[in-house]
Amino acid sequence: MGSLAERNGYDVGLHLLDRQVLGADDRPVGKVDDVELLLDDGGALVPTALLLGLPALLPRFGPRLGSGLARLHRLVREAAADQDLPLVVDFDLVEEVASDVRLSEPSPRLLHRMAHERADDPRRCRVGDLLGLAVRCAALPRHSKVLDLRMVGSPNGSGEHRVAALLVGPGRPGALLGYDRRSEPGPAAVAAVIHWLHRHARVVELGEGVEIDNEAGEVRIRAGTSLAPLRG
Amino acid sequence: MKCSQRPAVVAVRLVASLLVLLTGCGVVSEPDATAWDQHAVQALTDAASQVATARLALEAAGDGRTWPTYTTVLVAEAEEAAGTAEEDLARLQVPPERADAAPEVLDLLGRAVDLVAEARAHAVAGTYDDRALLDALDRLSDDLRQAAP
Amino acid sequence: MKRYFAVLLGILTAIGGFVDIGDLVTNAQVGARFGTSLAWVVLMGVIGICVFAEMSGRVAAVSGRATFDLVRERLGPRIGFLNLVGSMLVTLLTFIAEIGGVALALQLVSSVHHVLLVPFVAVAVWLVLWRAKFSSIENVLGLMGLALIGFAVALWQLGPDWGGLAAGLSPAEKPGAEGWATYAFFGVALFGAAMTPYEVFFFSSGGVEERWTAKDLGVMRANVLIGFPLGGVLSVAIAASAATLFLPAGVAVETLGQVGLPVAVGLGKIGLAIVVLGFFAATFGAACETGLSTGYSLAQYFGFPWGKFVRPREAAGFHLILLVVTVIAAGVLLTGVDPIMVTEVSVVFSAVALPLTYFPILVVANDPDYLGEHVNGRLANLLGVVYLLIITIASLAAIPLMVVTSMGQG
Structure with a gap:
């Protein structure tokens, strides 16, 4: 643990x-x-x-x-x-x-x-409101959504906590089942299927190019913002 | 937006239409010889099973291998099930092709119900060693199994 | 010494706990119709329940999380909720079947009709769930369930043609009169009966309640890997004794009285009395386990206090659920529905519901955040994936087979 x-x-x-x-x-x-x-x-x-x-x-x-x-x-x-x-x-x-x-x-x-x-x-x-928001970005497939929020800070520490990046891609929040982390061994067969299903998912750092619009219910990512692969 | 029906919605509709189809099949039942044959075989097999059960139960009781309530429950349940098997077939409309065979089958089933009822009476009374009844059960069980190929 | 005793007790209760109304009825039915030609399914089911229970027991011991915690954490609230509803319905169905089974067992000794006994059985089950200590429920009923060993003794006394039984083990020995669809249907039912999902909910929740830690892994494995296979041996003995007596006579098993008849013929009154006591203990124990499982799953999903270690006042929600399901079960049985019929349906739907909980457990058993160094090894993962496939196939095939064979009649 x-x-x-x-x-x-x-x-x-x-x-x-x-x-x-x-x-x-x-x-x-x-x-x-x-x-x-x-x-x-x-x-x-x-x-x-x-x-x-x-x-x-x-x-x-x-x-x-x-x-x-x-x-x-x-x-x-x-x-x-x-x-x-x-x-x-x-x-x-x-x-x-x-x-x-x-x-x-x-x-x-x-x-x-x-x-x-x-x-x-x-x-x-x-x-819960952010997860599943539609993502508008030219570099991602059309039905992309916010899949998860990546935080900095250790969950146990008292130091700084903030949302650092969004996991975005097609699919449903939670459907990654934890197979987005580098260390995950999984049964190889299950991991391979999940990775293939989420092959278009990306991590995008919060910053200049990312605008969360709660009113319109979407996240807009400007063209040219760098998108990192999940298991970088 | 119109063409992008969600898969879940499609699946639900598919299942629903399938159910409608299936129940439809169940409701429309013409008197059909093959269907009647199937039901007849089922009823005969069930009745044979109940007769054999009553036979086994009485024999075990006769040897002192069960206690009275157990035997009674077992044979009473066999009687009930044999009755259900007969009623289920009797309720079906006999197709014209089976007009000759049907009375014979129903008669056989009726005999099974009567005999198992007699066995139950014996079980309740505690007279387990009626050789004639055991033989009759044996013979009827064979007849029923022969009638249901 | 005390430790060995605890291990032995655990194994013995696992043997008795493995067999419930579903196993009793399905094995006797299958034995009477198919001889021993479906025994391989019991073997497959036993290996499956071992894999499944060992993983969930390990997760429970190391991380303190029971099955429905995992379901929600991994599948999210929405899919997790659908999963909860599906699993609860299947467990409720099993609960109804078990209470009906207790009433049927009592009918065999009292000759009072089982419908009249249902209210008393329901009240007794509820009182035990409310009042009795968790470990005593499990131990007393599990040990009494061992009385079902009578089936193995009766099989030996019946003096079957052992060569014939052994030769009948191959699926190719399916009796010619039975179709392959029927064979497959009973295969799925037998698989569902051996692997009933509630066994895993109950096992993992029990582990959390008894505060297992990583140190208890050895004991947990001994219970699972020795107890369940021996329970499987009992299942096969039930099937084989039914095959010996009923297959030649052409008897189809439809009542609990018939299930016990081979023992009466083989062992006589005393053996029969012991086995009927075993019926009572196995079904009553399983009724308690399934009843508790419905409460466990709901409480674990919503996160409110649960379990027999918390005082009833603090776990009010949990105990309210137990009361509600008991009332529902009694109500359903009072309509006069045949408990054996409910059992037949419940084992099929158990097979349908298996992937719902199996998959999240398999995923979490690989997650080092939960299990640290105790994550699945190669063997567990190999078996895990093979069984994921088997379970998925059984689950998808169950309902079509049920429709095609009209519950195995065709």
Whole structure:
């Protein structure tokens, strides 16, 4: 399990999303249903919190199924009016990310419901919203999407965390199944099939040439921006 | 946008139309000789199996190898299943080509049901050593298997 | 000394735990119709469950993650959810079959109709799930399930033509009256019965509950690699004893009473009583395992507290699910549906659902982030990929074969 901690950089979708969250007392708190990102003054995308609960999970099911299920959820839990906002665990509380996400405090004290102002803040967005965004780029196949976000920083360290690059390509977020990393041995046959399916996927550094447009629901990559192959 | 139907949607439609086709086939059932033959063979095989089960159960009980409730449950279930086999075939409309053969088959099945019912009565009463009944079960089981090639 | 005892206990319970209503019914049916010509499928299924359970047990021991954690982490929430729904439906179907099996076993001793017994069985299962300690459930019922060894003894007492049974092992010895489609259908059903997915959910969740660590890998492997194959031997003994008594008489197995008849003929009352006790233990144990598995999978997917080690009040969601599935199962059985029929359907759908959980486990078992130095070796990966293919074929073929042969009648 040490290999992830030692690495400087990780993929949010692969290493953080959907992992089990445990409090310092070993009690299950929930799953990392989504991760909140903040566009800070320097223009960097910084993770600020883990989002937990159905209001964070259901939107990730996609526009149609997700909103249907969310409506159903509101119908069932009508009594709790604030239940359309997820629970928030601040990123500072994350102590260790391994096969589970361990927090530095025992479970009952750390959860609080997201405030409405925070949910409406235009500078904040969720990883779940970014994954699957259409990518417009001349050098990539037409149906390319954002497949994952690559972070700098060790998930266990307290130092700088920010989104450094996007994994883009045709397919579905999560369909890489972790076979994008250099170290992955896999059963050779499965790895070969997945690599072939994702032969057009590329890594693009966030910077000048990349513009994330949440309103239009797309990411535009200017011609000439350098695209690195996945397993460079 | 129009031509880019998602594969999942296409698959769902395919499965749906397949289901409609299959259920359609099930509903439309003309009296057809081959289909009737198939059902007849199935019913005869089932009945033969139930008769043989009743025979084995009574024999084991006669040797003191089972306890009464076990024998009763076993033979009662055989009786029920033999009855179902007969009813299922009797419910089908007999195709004209089988007008002669059908009464014979149904008669054989009827005898199976009666005999297994008798076996059940014996099982309930605890009289397991009725040699004549065991022989009759043996003979009927053979007849049923011969009738179902 | 204590450690050896623990290993032995684990192996013994794995033997008893391997056989459930699906194995009992399917093996007897197959034996009565096809003799031993499908025994190779049991062998294949046993190797498969060993590969599958060893991988998931290793992941559970080293990383503390059970099956449905992996499913969601690797497949994402959306596909993971569809997977969850599919697997839960199959497990629920198996749960219904097991509860029906307990009622049928009790009917054999009480002669009370099984539908009348269902409510009592359901309440008993729920009480055990709610109240009893996890390890005691597994040990007591697993050990009682060993009573099914009676089938092996009965086979020996029946004095079959051993040469004939051995010669019948080849698929070429399929009885001429049966078509190849029927043969394939029962092959898939037998494979599904041997490899039922819930066994793996339960095994890995149990590992997490008992807080296995990398140190327990040896014990875990002994349980899997000795216990399951011996369970497979029991399965073949059931098939062979049914073949000896029923194949010549032309009897098709359709009730649990028939499944036990070869033992009655071979061993008499006492042997039969022991085996019926084995029926009860095996089905009751499997009912507890499948019931818990539905709760485990849902709780693992959504990440709320689960398990028998957490007090019921803290794992309220988990225990609510157990209550709901028990009520559903009892409700379905009270409609008077034949539990044997439910069993036949459940083993086929088990085969259909296998790839859903097998594939994520295979992928994660190769991930050093989870397993460090304990990732799959060459042998595990070779077998893993071969079985991925076999399972996919069985899964795709299952429903077409079911339709073509009308559940094996044709």
